[in-house]
Amino acid sequence: MIKEFILTAAVIVFFAPHLPAQPTVASGGVLNVASYSYPPLPGGSIAEGSMFTVFGGNMGTTFTGSLSFPLKTSMLNTSIKVTSGATSVDALMIFTSAGQVTAILPSNTPVGSATLTLTFNGQTSSPVPIQIVPSSFGAFTLNQAGSGPGIIQEFGGTEAVPPVNAIVSPSYPGQTVALWGTGLGPITGDDAEAPVQVNMQTAFDVQVWVGNKQATVTYAGRSSCCAAVDVVYFVVPPGIQGCYVPVVVKAGKAGVVGNVTSMAVAPNAGGVCSDGDGIDPADVKTLQSSGSVRLGAVSLTRIEINAAALGETISAVSDSANSVFGRYSPAQLSASLGLTQSPSVGYCTVSQFLGLNPLPVDPIKPTPLDAGASLSISGPAGTKAIPSSSTGVFSATLGGVELDQILTGTPGPPFLLPGSYTITGSGGSAVGSFSQQFTIPTDVTWTNSTITTIDRSKDLTITWTGGGSNDYVAITGLGVTATGPLGPSTTSPGNLFLCVVPAGEGTFTVPSIVLQALPTSAASAIPTSFLLVGTELEPVKFNASGLDDGYVIYRSLTGNNVTIQ
Numbered sequence: 001m002i003k004e005f006i007l008t009a010a011v012i013v014f015f016a017p018h019l020p021a022q023p024t025v026a027s028g029g030v031l032n033v034a035s036y037s038y039p040p041l042p043g044g045s046i047a048e049g050s051m052f053t054v055f056g057g058n059m060g061t062t063f064t065g066s067l068s069f070p071l072k073t074s075m076l077n078t079s080i081k082v083t084s085g086a087t088s089v090d091a092l093m094i095f096t097s098a099g100q101v102t103a104i105l106p107s108n109t110p111v112g113s114a115t116l117t118l119t120f121n122g123q124t125s126s127p128v129p130i131q132i133v134p135s136s137f138g139a140f141t142l143n144q145a146g147s148g149p150g151i152i153q154e155f156g157g158t159e160a161v162p163p164v165n166a167i168v169s170p171s172y173p174g175q176t177v178a179l180w181g182t183g184l185g186p187i188t189g190d191d192a193e194a195p196v197q198v199n200m201q202t203a204f205d206v207q208v209w210v211g212n213k214q215a216t217v218t219y220a221g222r223s224s225c226c227a228a229v230d231v232v233y234f235v236v237p238p239g240i241q242g243c244y245v246p247v248v249v250k251a252g253k254a255g256v257v258g259n260v261t262s263m264a265v266a267p268n269a270g271g272v273c274s275d276g277d278g279i280d281p282a283d284v285k286t287l288q289s290s291g292s293v294r295l296g297a298v299s300l301t302r303i304e305i306n307a308a309a310l311g312e313t314i315s316a317v318s319d320s321a322n323s324v325f326g327r328y329s330p331a332q333l334s335a336s337l338g339l340t341q342s343p344s345v346g347y348c349t350v351s352q353f354l355g356l357n358p359l360p361v362d363p364i365k366p367t368p369l370d371a372g373a374s375l376s377i378s379g380p381a382g383t384k385a386i387p388s389s390s391t392g393v394f395s396a397t398l399g400g401v402e403l404d405q406i407l408t409g410t411p412g413p414p415f416l417l418p419g420s421y422t423i424t425g426s427g428g429s430a431v432g433s434f435s436q437q438f439t440i441p442t443d444v445t446w447t448n449s450t451i452t453t454i455d456r457s458k459d460l461t462i463t464w465t466g467g468g469s470n471d472y473v474a475i476t477g478l479g480v481t482a483t484g485p486l487g488p489s490t491t492s493p494g495n496l497f498l499c500v501v502p503a504g505e506g507t508f509t510v511p512s513i514v515l516q517a518l519p520t521s522a523a524s525a526i527p528t529s530f531l532l533v534g535t536e537l538e539p540v541k542f543n544a545s546g547l548d549d550g551y552v553i554y555r556s557l558t559g560n561n562v563t564i565q
Helices: 002-010 281-290 330-335
Strands: 024-032 051-057 078-084 087-090 092-095 100-104 112-120 128-133 152-154 176-182 207-210 213-222 230-235 242-251 261-265 293-309 312-328 347-354 374-379 382-390 393-400 419-425 434-440 460-465 472-480 493-502 507-510 529-536 540-542 549-561
Touching: 024 112, 024 128, 051 112, 078 092, 078 100, 078 128, 176 242, 207 230, 242 347, 281 293, 281 330, 293 529, 312 330, 312 374, 312 382, 347 472, 374 393, 434 540, 434 549, 460 472, 472 507, 472 549, 493 507
Parallel strands: 293 549
Antiparallel strands: 024 051, 051 100, 078 087, 078 112, 092 100, 112 128, 152 176, 176 230, 207 213, 207 242, 213 230, 242 261, 293 312, 312 393, 347 493, 374 382, 374 419, 382 393, 419 434, 460 507, 472 493, 472 529, 529 549, 540 549
16 A cells, blocks of 8 residues: 555656657756755755656656566656766666656765756757755655655554554554655665665664654664655654644754654544644544535735845735635545644644745645635725635735735735724535634734844744734744845745744744754845744634535734844
């Protein structure tokens, strides 16, 4: 079961039109097949002996056969050559199609700056730069996109095949689990031959962090399952619980932090997971008993930035609304980022993005439910429509400026001000009408907002005052790479961390393991790094016919540009 899942994740196909021309490799299109981490972000390099994937056009013919050992350096007239220094190596082919090709980088590839070319039907692409490193682990995820819940098997039960961790089948403290991925490091044997278990735990100083605790690792290395696939066995630490507890692996002498995935952890064996800022456990029980659950989520986000840019101080606000109404199967909900797309309370997660719009996008789309042509929101600043962009999906910029133009656009008046609000839906063929009131409180006061520098090698402590007894505080830091002297473009890669903690605590320390996922700040006219703090409300539930539950979610973030070093 797990073998088929891993191989499916490794070779998932994104079809592109077949063009009878020279193959092209997309800029930044060579990625770890598990994490999909963008270069040049931390974790965006390709490790010796790892499986990687290449995106582009006219790169091959779709492979529908089965693999056999020894692996070959050519598949259906497609081959890949990597040149590092004076050495060129041929990659071992795993999968081909017109738009995506997957291969293994031989373990004897020299580290350093390198170039990759792809040849199809005798035509060779232009070379693209890549960075080869000894170790850069990527964890496979259930959504096959490198984000959200990881592919983690649970041991200690009676099942013949250990189940995969999910919101409907959580692990528990003290249980041994196995995280699957690729990129721990090279082997001394032949990568083309059938895989043999090789323990790399000591050689590559493999560390696993679950939530804010370091886990005990019992094995980390090559699996006997699949070529270039690694497995990390660890014990879930005590005192950990939640439906979206972050999991991250750090490996290699350089201490490269991989993509942050998540796992569901119950307080004890046979228990259920729960998050104060997430889905009601009753909805999970509905999912288990009926085979699906119908949910609606209206997410309201305020982001306010005060930044020094282009020789002046910019203060800008972006108020936005996004909503999804859909039917989730157990597989869909287990693979999704969750309704609030937040980590479990008390922890931090990391997500990657492009440009200046860091809001995460969930690749898991439920079966849409028609909830009408638009929603509306009324509050102190008036009434705004939130139109439908497709069945069951709604979005709008309510005030200020669109988020990806927050430093350059001309802002309108803000909308999400403190006060009483009403969300209204007229209803559609699948979801009935509804109306729900809620209150946006005065934001918490960030008391050490004078922070100007983030040292990734040290923990970062944030303090605040205010907040209701059921409120949370959201802490976000982000860095985006600059592609020129003016700053980021719409395709510049970035990483963002998000921590959610009870407002009443008044202080939280962001672990350095989280900060190490951020890129260092680049010199540019437009700032590339920010630190923000604000209020996140406990989700407000609403009822509508056709739904098992609806949720109104609100988060505000206010902050400044900083330097990440």
